[in-house]
Amino acid sequence: MKRVSIIGQSYDDFLCEQLKRRDILADFCGVDELERFNFSCHLLLLDLRCFEQIVWAEPVIRKLHKHTLVLVLIDRQQLKHDSVHQLIGQYAWDYHTAPFEIDRLARLMGHALGVIRIRQQCMQEGGSNSNRSSPVNPVMRSAAMQMLVKNINRAAPTDIPILVRGESGTGKELIARKIHTQSSRANGPFVAVNCGSLISGVVQSELFGHEKGAFTGAVSGHKGKISQADGGTLFLDEIGDLPLEQQVNLLRFLQEGTFDTVGGARAQSSNVRVVAATHINLESAIERGEFRLDLFYRLNGITIELPPLRERREDIIQLARYFCEKYAREYNVGKCQLSKDACYAMLKHEWVGNVRELINRIRRAVLLCENGVIKTQDLELKEVIVQPCFAQGLKTIKDEVEKNALVTAIEKHNGKMDVVASDLQISRATLYRLIDKHEICAAE
Protein backbone atom coordinates (compact mmCIF):
# COMPACT_ATOMS: atom_id res chain seq x y z
CA MET A 1 0.00 0.00 0.00
CA LYS A 2 1.36 3.45 -0.97
CA ARG A 3 0.69 6.59 1.07
CA VAL A 4 -0.11 10.16 0.17
CA SER A 5 -0.61 13.10 2.54
CA ILE A 6 -3.35 15.56 1.70
CA ILE A 7 -3.46 19.08 3.12
CA GLY A 8 -6.41 21.36 2.61
CA GLN A 9 -9.27 19.02 3.45
CA SER A 10 -10.27 17.57 6.80
CA TYR A 11 -11.50 14.31 5.32
CA ASP A 12 -13.00 13.28 2.01
CA ASP A 13 -14.78 9.95 2.12
CA PHE A 14 -15.11 9.61 -1.63
CA LEU A 15 -11.50 10.49 -2.42
CA CYS A 16 -10.27 8.24 0.38
CA GLU A 17 -12.32 5.29 -0.87
CA GLN A 18 -11.33 5.79 -4.50
CA LEU A 19 -7.65 6.00 -3.67
CA LYS A 20 -7.87 2.93 -1.44
CA ARG A 21 -9.21 0.97 -4.42
CA ARG A 22 -6.06 1.94 -6.23
CA ASP A 23 -3.82 0.84 -3.38
CA ILE A 24 -3.14 4.36 -2.13
CA LEU A 25 -3.73 5.29 1.52
CA ALA A 26 -4.54 8.95 2.16
CA ASP A 27 -3.71 10.91 5.36
CA PHE A 28 -5.89 14.01 5.51
CA CYS A 29 -4.91 17.18 7.34
CA GLY A 30 -6.84 20.44 7.54
CA VAL A 31 -4.91 23.73 7.50
CA ASP A 32 -5.90 24.29 11.13
CA GLU A 33 -4.26 21.01 12.21
CA LEU A 34 -0.81 21.46 10.69
CA GLU A 35 0.99 21.02 14.01
CA ARG A 36 0.28 17.28 13.78
CA PHE A 37 1.35 17.00 10.13
CA ASN A 38 4.30 14.75 9.23
CA PHE A 39 6.48 17.06 7.11
CA SER A 40 8.79 14.24 6.06
CA CYS A 41 6.10 12.59 3.90
CA HIS A 42 7.03 11.50 0.38
CA LEU A 43 4.08 12.80 -1.61
CA LEU A 44 1.90 15.76 -0.68
CA LEU A 45 -1.34 16.63 -2.41
CA LEU A 46 -2.13 20.26 -1.68
CA ASP A 47 -5.83 20.86 -2.19
CA LEU A 48 -6.27 24.59 -2.78
CA ARG A 49 -9.75 24.40 -4.27
CA CYS A 50 -11.65 25.89 -1.35
CA PHE A 51 -9.22 28.70 -0.60
CA GLU A 52 -9.27 32.27 -1.76
CA GLN A 53 -6.12 33.10 0.23
CA ILE A 54 -3.24 30.67 -0.05
CA VAL A 55 -0.58 32.55 1.93
CA TRP A 56 -0.34 29.59 4.33
CA ALA A 57 0.72 27.19 1.58
CA GLU A 58 4.27 28.41 0.92
CA PRO A 59 5.46 28.19 4.58
CA VAL A 60 4.03 24.66 4.67
CA ILE A 61 5.90 23.61 1.52
CA ARG A 62 9.12 25.18 2.81
CA LYS A 63 9.01 22.91 5.84
CA LEU A 64 8.81 19.76 3.72
CA HIS A 65 11.73 17.49 3.10
CA LYS A 66 13.27 18.65 -0.15
CA HIS A 67 12.64 15.30 -1.84
CA THR A 68 8.90 15.46 -1.13
CA LEU A 69 6.93 15.77 -4.36
CA VAL A 70 4.11 18.28 -4.29
CA LEU A 71 0.95 17.93 -6.38
CA VAL A 72 -1.51 20.82 -6.40
CA LEU A 73 -5.26 20.46 -6.82
CA ILE A 74 -6.95 23.65 -8.03
CA ASP A 75 -10.00 25.04 -9.77
CA ARG A 76 -9.30 26.21 -13.30
CA GLN A 77 -10.17 29.86 -12.48
CA GLN A 78 -7.53 29.87 -9.70
CA LEU A 79 -4.91 29.59 -12.43
CA LYS A 80 -5.56 33.27 -13.15
CA HIS A 81 -4.09 34.30 -9.80
CA ASP A 82 -0.41 35.24 -9.75
CA SER A 83 0.06 33.69 -6.30
CA VAL A 84 -1.16 30.28 -7.54
CA HIS A 85 1.07 30.58 -10.62
CA GLN A 86 4.07 31.36 -8.46
CA LEU A 87 3.36 28.50 -6.09
CA ILE A 88 3.00 25.96 -8.89
CA GLY A 89 5.97 27.36 -10.81
CA GLN A 90 8.26 27.21 -7.83
CA TYR A 91 7.26 24.13 -5.94
CA ALA A 92 4.80 21.84 -7.68
CA TRP A 93 5.88 18.65 -9.34
CA ASP A 94 2.56 18.80 -11.22
CA TYR A 95 -1.00 20.07 -10.82
CA HIS A 96 -4.52 18.82 -11.42
CA THR A 97 -7.32 21.18 -12.35
CA ALA A 98 -10.98 20.57 -11.53
CA PRO A 99 -13.32 19.12 -12.73
CA PHE A 100 -12.02 16.56 -10.42
CA GLU A 101 -11.39 13.24 -12.23
CA ILE A 102 -10.27 10.49 -9.95
CA ASP A 103 -8.71 8.44 -12.77
CA ARG A 104 -6.58 11.34 -13.95
CA LEU A 105 -5.59 12.22 -10.39
CA ALA A 106 -4.74 8.61 -9.50
CA ARG A 107 -2.59 8.33 -12.65
CA LEU A 108 -0.75 11.49 -11.64
CA MET A 109 -0.20 10.13 -8.14
CA GLY A 110 0.89 6.75 -9.49
CA HIS A 111 3.46 8.50 -11.67
CA ALA A 112 4.69 10.63 -8.75
CA LEU A 113 4.95 7.60 -6.44
CA GLY A 114 6.92 5.81 -9.19
CA VAL A 115 9.36 8.72 -9.41
CA ILE A 116 9.75 8.68 -5.62
CA ARG A 117 10.53 4.95 -5.69
CA ILE A 118 13.16 5.39 -8.42
CA ARG A 119 14.73 8.30 -6.51
CA GLN A 120 14.88 6.24 -3.33
CA GLN A 121 16.60 3.42 -5.20
CA CYS A 122 19.10 5.86 -6.71
CA MET A 123 19.79 7.38 -3.30
CA GLN A 124 20.38 3.96 -1.77
CA GLU A 125 22.79 3.09 -4.57
CA GLY A 126 24.36 6.53 -4.15
CA GLY A 127 25.02 5.74 -0.48
CA SER A 128 27.55 3.09 -1.44
CA ASN A 129 29.03 5.03 -4.34
CA SER A 130 28.27 8.70 -4.16
CA ASN A 131 29.50 9.42 -7.67
CA ARG A 132 26.49 7.69 -9.13
CA SER A 133 23.94 10.02 -7.57
CA SER A 134 25.63 13.34 -8.23
CA PRO A 135 24.72 15.20 -11.40
CA VAL A 136 27.52 15.02 -13.92
CA ASN A 137 28.02 18.66 -14.66
CA PRO A 138 26.97 21.40 -12.28
CA VAL A 139 26.55 24.59 -14.31
CA MET A 140 28.99 27.16 -12.91
CA ARG A 141 29.86 29.54 -15.69
CA SER A 142 29.34 32.91 -13.94
CA ALA A 143 32.29 34.77 -12.45
CA ALA A 144 30.75 34.34 -8.96
CA MET A 145 30.55 30.57 -9.36
CA GLN A 146 34.04 30.36 -10.86
CA MET A 147 35.42 32.03 -7.71
CA LEU A 148 33.53 29.49 -5.69
CA VAL A 149 34.96 26.61 -7.72
CA LYS A 150 38.47 27.87 -6.91
CA ASN A 151 37.69 27.83 -3.19
CA ILE A 152 36.13 24.36 -3.43
CA ASN A 153 39.19 23.05 -5.28
CA ARG A 154 41.40 24.30 -2.46
CA ALA A 155 39.25 23.14 0.45
CA ALA A 156 37.88 19.82 -0.85
CA PRO A 157 41.05 17.68 -0.53
CA THR A 158 41.54 18.72 3.13
CA ASP A 159 39.43 17.45 6.03
CA ILE A 160 38.41 20.93 7.16
CA PRO A 161 34.69 21.27 8.01
CA ILE A 162 32.81 23.37 5.46
CA LEU A 163 29.68 25.44 5.98
CA VAL A 164 27.72 25.98 2.77
CA ARG A 165 25.37 28.95 2.95
CA GLY A 166 22.78 30.13 0.50
CA GLU A 167 19.08 30.51 -0.17
CA SER A 168 16.95 27.44 -0.66
CA GLY A 169 17.43 25.80 -4.07
CA THR A 170 20.80 27.44 -4.84
CA GLY A 171 22.58 24.07 -5.01
CA LYS A 172 24.04 23.60 -1.52
CA GLU A 173 23.68 19.82 -1.59
CA LEU A 174 25.15 19.69 -5.07
CA ILE A 175 28.18 21.61 -3.82
CA ALA A 176 28.49 19.29 -0.81
CA ARG A 177 28.57 16.31 -3.19
CA LYS A 178 31.17 18.05 -5.35
CA ILE A 179 33.33 18.60 -2.26
CA HIS A 180 32.97 14.91 -1.41
CA THR A 181 33.87 13.68 -4.90
CA GLN A 182 36.94 15.92 -4.94
CA SER A 183 38.10 14.75 -1.53
CA SER A 184 40.28 11.80 -0.57
CA ARG A 185 37.07 10.25 0.81
CA ALA A 186 35.45 10.04 -2.62
CA ASN A 187 35.33 6.25 -2.48
CA GLY A 188 33.64 6.33 0.92
CA PRO A 189 29.95 7.03 1.55
CA PHE A 190 28.25 10.42 1.21
CA VAL A 191 25.48 10.48 3.79
CA ALA A 192 23.01 13.36 3.72
CA VAL A 193 20.81 14.20 6.71
CA ASN A 194 18.14 16.87 6.58
CA CYS A 195 18.17 18.14 10.16
CA GLY A 196 14.91 20.02 9.53
CA SER A 197 12.92 16.93 8.69
CA LEU A 198 14.14 14.66 11.50
CA ILE A 199 11.10 13.70 13.55
CA SER A 200 11.48 14.99 17.11
CA GLY A 201 11.91 12.10 19.53
CA VAL A 202 13.99 10.02 17.12
CA VAL A 203 16.62 12.64 16.21
CA GLN A 204 19.22 11.13 18.50
CA SER A 205 18.63 7.62 17.23
CA GLU A 206 18.69 8.81 13.59
CA LEU A 207 22.00 10.61 14.05
CA PHE A 208 23.80 8.45 16.57
CA GLY A 209 21.96 5.11 16.28
CA HIS A 210 20.40 2.92 18.96
CA GLU A 211 20.92 -0.48 20.54
CA LYS A 212 18.43 -3.33 20.49
CA GLY A 213 15.89 -2.86 23.30
CA ALA A 214 16.94 0.77 23.96
CA PHE A 215 13.29 1.84 23.90
CA THR A 216 9.88 0.32 23.21
CA GLY A 217 9.84 -0.75 19.58
CA ALA A 218 13.65 -0.97 19.22
CA VAL A 219 13.48 -4.63 18.20
CA SER A 220 16.90 -4.48 16.59
CA GLY A 221 19.95 -2.22 16.73
CA HIS A 222 20.17 0.70 14.30
CA LYS A 223 23.26 2.32 12.80
CA GLY A 224 22.93 6.11 12.93
CA LYS A 225 23.93 8.47 10.11
CA ILE A 226 27.26 9.27 11.76
CA SER A 227 28.27 5.60 11.73
CA GLN A 228 26.92 5.14 8.20
CA ALA A 229 29.20 7.96 7.03
CA ASP A 230 32.34 6.34 8.51
CA GLY A 231 35.22 6.86 6.05
CA GLY A 232 33.23 9.39 4.03
CA THR A 233 31.37 12.68 4.25
CA LEU A 234 28.44 13.52 6.52
CA PHE A 235 26.27 16.26 4.97
CA LEU A 236 24.17 18.01 7.60
CA ASP A 237 21.56 19.97 5.66
CA GLU A 238 19.49 22.69 7.37
CA ILE A 239 21.83 22.53 10.36
CA GLY A 240 20.04 25.54 11.93
CA ASP A 241 17.05 23.27 12.57
CA LEU A 242 18.95 20.78 14.75
CA PRO A 243 17.38 20.77 18.25
CA LEU A 244 19.59 22.35 20.94
CA GLU A 245 20.09 19.14 22.93
CA GLN A 246 21.36 17.36 19.80
CA GLN A 247 23.67 20.30 19.09
CA VAL A 248 25.49 19.42 22.32
CA ASN A 249 25.91 15.78 21.26
CA LEU A 250 27.08 16.76 17.79
CA LEU A 251 29.58 19.22 19.27
CA ARG A 252 30.99 16.50 21.50
CA PHE A 253 31.38 14.24 18.48
CA LEU A 254 33.12 16.98 16.48
CA GLN A 255 35.48 17.78 19.35
CA GLU A 256 36.28 14.31 20.61
CA GLY A 257 35.36 12.07 17.68
CA THR A 258 33.17 9.93 19.97
CA PHE A 259 29.43 9.66 20.56
CA ASP A 260 26.90 7.53 22.45
CA THR A 261 24.23 5.47 20.75
CA VAL A 262 20.81 5.49 22.44
CA GLY A 263 20.98 2.76 25.07
CA GLY A 264 24.66 2.07 24.35
CA ALA A 265 27.07 1.47 27.22
CA ARG A 266 30.31 2.33 25.41
CA ALA A 267 31.28 5.46 23.44
CA GLN A 268 31.55 4.84 19.67
CA SER A 269 33.74 6.57 17.13
CA SER A 270 33.42 7.33 13.43
CA ASN A 271 35.80 8.99 10.99
CA VAL A 272 33.79 11.53 9.01
CA ARG A 273 34.32 14.85 7.29
CA VAL A 274 31.42 17.18 8.04
CA VAL A 275 29.89 19.53 5.50
CA ALA A 276 26.93 21.49 6.87
CA ALA A 277 24.48 23.73 5.04
CA THR A 278 22.02 26.39 6.04
CA HIS A 279 19.64 28.79 4.37
CA ILE A 280 18.98 30.72 7.58
CA ASN A 281 21.21 33.31 9.17
CA LEU A 282 23.02 31.33 11.88
CA GLU A 283 24.44 34.47 13.52
CA SER A 284 20.85 35.66 14.21
CA ALA A 285 19.92 32.18 15.46
CA ILE A 286 22.90 32.39 17.85
CA GLU A 287 21.70 35.79 19.11
CA ARG A 288 18.23 34.34 19.70
CA GLY A 289 19.81 31.50 21.68
CA GLU A 290 18.66 28.88 19.15
CA PHE A 291 22.08 27.85 17.88
CA ARG A 292 25.28 27.24 19.83
CA LEU A 293 28.18 29.56 19.11
CA ASP A 294 30.77 26.83 19.85
CA LEU A 295 29.10 24.48 17.35
CA PHE A 296 29.02 27.27 14.77
CA TYR A 297 32.82 27.69 15.08
CA ARG A 298 33.35 23.94 14.82
CA LEU A 299 31.29 23.62 11.63
CA ASN A 300 32.53 26.79 10.02
CA GLY A 301 36.10 25.84 9.10
CA ILE A 302 35.52 27.46 5.72
CA THR A 303 32.37 29.15 4.48
CA ILE A 304 31.17 28.69 0.92
CA GLU A 305 28.48 31.24 0.12
CA LEU A 306 26.27 30.33 -2.82
CA PRO A 307 24.82 33.42 -4.50
CA PRO A 308 21.12 33.39 -5.41
CA LEU A 309 20.41 32.83 -9.10
CA ARG A 310 19.29 36.46 -9.61
CA GLU A 311 22.84 37.54 -8.71
CA ARG A 312 24.44 35.27 -11.32
CA ARG A 313 22.24 35.77 -14.31
CA GLU A 314 25.00 34.53 -16.67
CA ASP A 315 24.14 31.00 -15.44
CA ILE A 316 20.41 31.17 -16.17
CA ILE A 317 20.35 30.31 -19.87
CA GLN A 318 23.00 27.63 -19.59
CA LEU A 319 21.11 26.00 -16.71
CA ALA A 320 17.87 26.22 -18.67
CA ARG A 321 19.49 24.56 -21.72
CA TYR A 322 21.05 21.87 -19.54
CA PHE A 323 17.70 20.94 -17.97
CA CYS A 324 15.88 21.26 -21.29
CA GLU A 325 18.15 18.62 -22.78
CA LYS A 326 17.95 16.47 -19.67
CA TYR A 327 14.14 16.37 -19.54
CA ALA A 328 13.67 16.13 -23.31
CA ARG A 329 15.82 12.99 -23.14
CA GLU A 330 14.10 11.68 -20.03
CA TYR A 331 10.56 12.22 -21.39
CA ASN A 332 11.56 11.14 -24.87
CA VAL A 333 10.01 14.20 -26.54
CA GLY A 334 12.69 14.88 -29.16
CA LYS A 335 14.79 18.04 -29.36
CA CYS A 336 13.63 21.01 -27.33
CA GLN A 337 14.77 24.63 -27.72
CA LEU A 338 14.19 27.85 -25.86
CA SER A 339 12.66 30.71 -27.86
CA LYS A 340 14.35 34.11 -27.69
CA ASP A 341 11.38 35.58 -25.81
CA ALA A 342 11.54 32.78 -23.26
CA CYS A 343 15.24 33.57 -22.71
CA TYR A 344 14.50 37.27 -22.16
CA ALA A 345 11.73 36.41 -19.73
CA MET A 346 14.03 34.07 -17.79
CA LEU A 347 16.77 36.69 -17.62
CA LYS A 348 14.28 39.21 -16.18
CA HIS A 349 12.64 36.84 -13.68
CA GLU A 350 13.59 37.06 -9.97
CA TRP A 351 13.94 33.28 -9.32
CA VAL A 352 13.09 33.38 -5.63
CA GLY A 353 13.14 29.57 -5.62
CA ASN A 354 16.55 29.63 -7.40
CA VAL A 355 17.70 26.63 -9.47
CA ARG A 356 14.94 24.40 -8.08
CA GLU A 357 12.32 26.83 -9.42
CA LEU A 358 14.07 26.93 -12.78
CA ILE A 359 14.08 23.13 -12.97
CA ASN A 360 10.34 22.98 -12.16
CA ARG A 361 9.45 25.51 -14.83
CA ILE A 362 11.65 23.93 -17.50
CA ARG A 363 10.49 20.39 -16.77
CA ARG A 364 6.85 21.32 -17.22
CA ALA A 365 7.60 23.44 -20.28
CA VAL A 366 9.43 20.54 -21.96
CA LEU A 367 6.22 18.51 -21.66
CA LEU A 368 3.79 21.29 -22.59
CA CYS A 369 5.57 23.12 -25.42
CA GLU A 370 4.62 22.64 -29.05
CA ASN A 371 6.94 21.77 -31.93
CA GLY A 372 9.92 21.51 -29.59
CA VAL A 373 10.07 25.26 -28.92
CA ILE A 374 9.62 26.53 -25.36
CA LYS A 375 7.81 29.86 -25.27
CA THR A 376 7.39 32.29 -22.38
CA GLN A 377 3.87 31.00 -21.65
CA ASP A 378 5.13 27.42 -21.39
CA LEU A 379 7.37 28.60 -18.54
CA GLU A 380 4.47 30.50 -16.97
CA LEU A 381 6.58 33.63 -16.91
CA LYS A 382 5.67 37.21 -17.73
CA GLU A 383 6.26 38.33 -21.34
CA VAL A 384 9.11 40.88 -21.54
CA ILE A 385 8.99 43.66 -24.10
CA VAL A 386 12.51 44.03 -25.32
CA GLN A 387 13.57 47.49 -26.33
CA PRO A 388 16.94 48.27 -27.85
CA CYS A 389 18.89 49.76 -24.96
CA PHE A 390 21.20 52.23 -26.59
CA ALA A 391 21.51 53.94 -23.22
CA GLN A 392 24.18 51.33 -22.43
CA GLY A 393 26.53 52.89 -24.94
CA LEU A 394 28.02 51.24 -27.98
CA LYS A 395 31.20 50.12 -26.20
CA THR A 396 29.27 48.12 -23.59
CA ILE A 397 27.12 46.51 -26.28
CA LYS A 398 30.22 45.62 -28.36
CA ASP A 399 31.95 44.19 -25.30
CA GLU A 400 28.94 42.04 -24.46
CA VAL A 401 28.70 40.68 -28.00
CA GLU A 402 32.47 39.99 -28.03
CA LYS A 403 32.32 38.15 -24.69
CA ASN A 404 29.31 36.08 -25.75
CA ALA A 405 30.99 35.09 -29.02
CA LEU A 406 34.10 33.98 -27.13
CA VAL A 407 32.21 31.97 -24.53
CA THR A 408 30.03 30.29 -27.17
CA ALA A 409 33.03 29.36 -29.34
CA ILE A 410 35.02 28.03 -26.35
CA GLU A 411 32.08 25.88 -25.32
CA LYS A 412 31.44 24.71 -28.88
CA HIS A 413 35.03 23.52 -29.29
CA ASN A 414 35.41 22.20 -25.72
CA GLY A 415 38.15 24.72 -24.94
CA LYS A 416 40.47 23.71 -27.83
CA MET A 417 42.03 27.14 -28.29
CA ASP A 418 43.57 26.68 -31.73
CA VAL A 419 40.17 25.62 -33.13
CA VAL A 420 38.40 28.47 -31.24
CA ALA A 421 40.86 31.03 -32.65
CA SER A 422 40.47 29.72 -36.17
CA ASP A 423 36.65 29.68 -35.89
CA LEU A 424 36.65 33.29 -34.70
CA GLN A 425 39.29 34.18 -37.34
CA ILE A 426 41.71 35.69 -34.85
CA SER A 427 45.21 34.71 -33.74
CA ARG A 428 45.78 32.62 -30.59
CA ALA A 429 47.52 35.63 -29.01
CA THR A 430 44.46 37.83 -29.60
CA LEU A 431 42.23 35.06 -28.27
CA TYR A 432 44.19 34.88 -24.99
CA ARG A 433 44.21 38.69 -24.71
CA LEU A 434 40.41 38.76 -25.08
CA ILE A 435 39.97 35.90 -22.60
CA ASP A 436 41.97 37.95 -20.07
CA LYS A 437 40.10 41.15 -20.87
CA HIS A 438 36.71 39.53 -20.28
CA GLU A 439 37.94 37.44 -17.33
CA ILE A 440 36.62 34.25 -18.93
CA CYS A 441 37.57 31.08 -17.14
CA ALA A 442 38.66 28.72 -19.92
CA ALA A 443 40.83 25.72 -19.22
CA GLU A 444 42.25 24.06 -22.34
Ligand SMILES: Nc1ncnc2c1ncn2[C@@H]1O[C@H](COP(=O)(O)OP(=O)(O)OP(=O)(O)O)[C@@H](O)[C@H]1O
Ligand atom coordinates in the same frame (compact mmCIF):
# COMPACT_ATOMS: atom_id res chain seq x y z
N1 LIG B 1 24.81 24.83 -10.66
C1 LIG B 1 23.92 23.84 -10.84
N2 LIG B 1 23.97 23.08 -11.95
C2 LIG B 1 23.07 22.07 -12.15
N3 LIG B 1 22.08 21.78 -11.29
C3 LIG B 1 21.98 22.51 -10.17
C4 LIG B 1 22.88 23.58 -9.88
N4 LIG B 1 22.55 24.12 -8.70
C5 LIG B 1 21.49 23.43 -8.25
N5 LIG B 1 21.14 22.46 -9.12
C6 LIG B 1 20.00 21.52 -8.98
O1 LIG B 1 18.96 22.26 -8.34
C7 LIG B 1 18.25 21.43 -7.41
C8 LIG B 1 18.33 22.07 -6.03
O2 LIG B 1 19.67 21.98 -5.58
P1 LIG B 1 20.05 21.56 -4.08
O3 LIG B 1 19.11 20.53 -3.55
O4 LIG B 1 21.50 21.24 -4.05
O5 LIG B 1 19.74 22.97 -3.37
P2 LIG B 1 19.85 23.38 -1.83
O6 LIG B 1 20.46 24.73 -1.80
O7 LIG B 1 20.53 22.27 -1.07
O8 LIG B 1 18.32 23.48 -1.43
P3 LIG B 1 17.68 23.47 0.07
O9 LIG B 1 18.22 24.66 0.81
O10 LIG B 1 16.21 23.61 -0.22
O11 LIG B 1 18.08 22.17 0.70
C9 LIG B 1 18.93 20.07 -7.46
O12 LIG B 1 18.18 19.26 -8.36
C10 LIG B 1 20.31 20.37 -8.04
O13 LIG B 1 20.83 19.26 -8.72
